[in-house]
Amino acid sequence: MANISVIILTYNEEKHIERCIENVKPFGQDIIIVDSYSTDKTIEIAKTMGAKVYLHKWPGNQAKQFNWALENLSINSEWILRLDADEYLLPELVKEIKVKLENIQSNVNGIVFKRRHIFLGKWMKRGTYPVKLLRLFRQDKAVCEQRWMDEHIQLVEGKMIEFEHDFVDHNLNNLSWFLQKHIGYSIREAIDLLDIELNLFGKTDCEAKLSEQAAAKRRKKLKYAKQPLFWRSFAYFVYRYFFTLGFLEGKEGFLWHFLQGWWYRTLVDAKVWEIKKACGTDKEKIREYVKNKYELAL
Known part of the structure; x- marks a missing residue:
């Protein structure tokens, strides 16, 4: 082979x-x-x-x-x-x-x-x-x-x-580990959404060589980024849990879609809101804020 x-x-x-x-x-x-x-x-x-x-x-x-x-x-x-x-x-x-x-x-x-x-x-x-x-x-x-x-x-x-x-x-870790991981992810996801909205890094998004589903997911994310804060996380959960039948997966399914599809997305929106409240849409202020508050160099 x-x-x-x-x-x-x-x-x-x-x-x-x-x-x-x-x-x-x-x-x-x-x-x-x-x-x-x-x-x-x-x-x-x-x-x-x-x-x-x-x-x-x-x-x-x-x-x-x-x-x-x-x-x-x-x-x-x-x-x-x-x-x-x-x-x-x-x-x-x-x-x-x-x-x-x-x-x-x-x-x-x-x-x-x-x-x-x-x-x-x-x-x-x-x-x-x-x-x-x-x-x-x-x-x-x-x-x-x-x-x-x-x-x-x-x-x-x-x-x-x-x-x-x-x-x-x-993953074989417990639920607390899962939650902590997503808390860590949330600031990175917030940066990604702010980049889509404000073009923080001066790059254009290229889908040409992504897989078909990855490119489609990226297009959906672009649309998601334009929706109102907090409402979009709720709508995403409703779509996953009800429209794609996530509720049929029992208690595990509820926790999966609630935590990963609503709680996490709401946490991301909270960090986007926090950053924009402090910095508006000023790219330099956002970079400095993230560096000082989250120790991430953009």
Whole structure:
């Protein structure tokens, strides 16, 4: 079969890293861990399992860390798979990769997979599934787009195709960890929305080489950013929970859609409101405020 290197970004992932590495061993030529100086047993476990471990200080976001790996590490395989430590491929997808990849046409440089979320031990089949992401690509044919949140792998040339089977996002941490993670995400998401509204970074949004669903999601986010604060988070929850039948997923489904679809989005809007109340729409003031209050250099 075609040779594949797997890149996994880690920080304190001892709960997940063994499962993740074991999952990709059947097809991974090299399993590369880029670690941000974990203080738990992540590095020890990874090395014991034969992974190549590189330490690199966290640069502020996933995109910069992943692109550093692409640009600086010695990767000899034809294909690269990007995976989070709390993710794994279903056996059907592993088999599909082994069967199909070596016969892929030469102008196909990216493979899109469907992602399913396991939340509180239950697959959230309704409301957000499937999320389609470009995760497998030919070396030198893709990069991670530079965004504060919701960053995607994008091709620099060639086309992409979609495989049939799923990979899984299944985090084993508790609900408190989930909430704290989203509190951390909220300021980054607020910056992303402010960038869409005010063009903080002077960039234009490019969808040309994103997966079809990622590009569609980006267009929806552009529309979302133009809607009134707080109302939009409520409307998003109503859409997910009622119109896409999220309510059929029981108590787990309610918590998933309420926390991730309304509470989190409301928290993001609160931070957008906080920043604009202090700075208006002055870009320089916003950058300075975020740097001083949240220790993030824009």
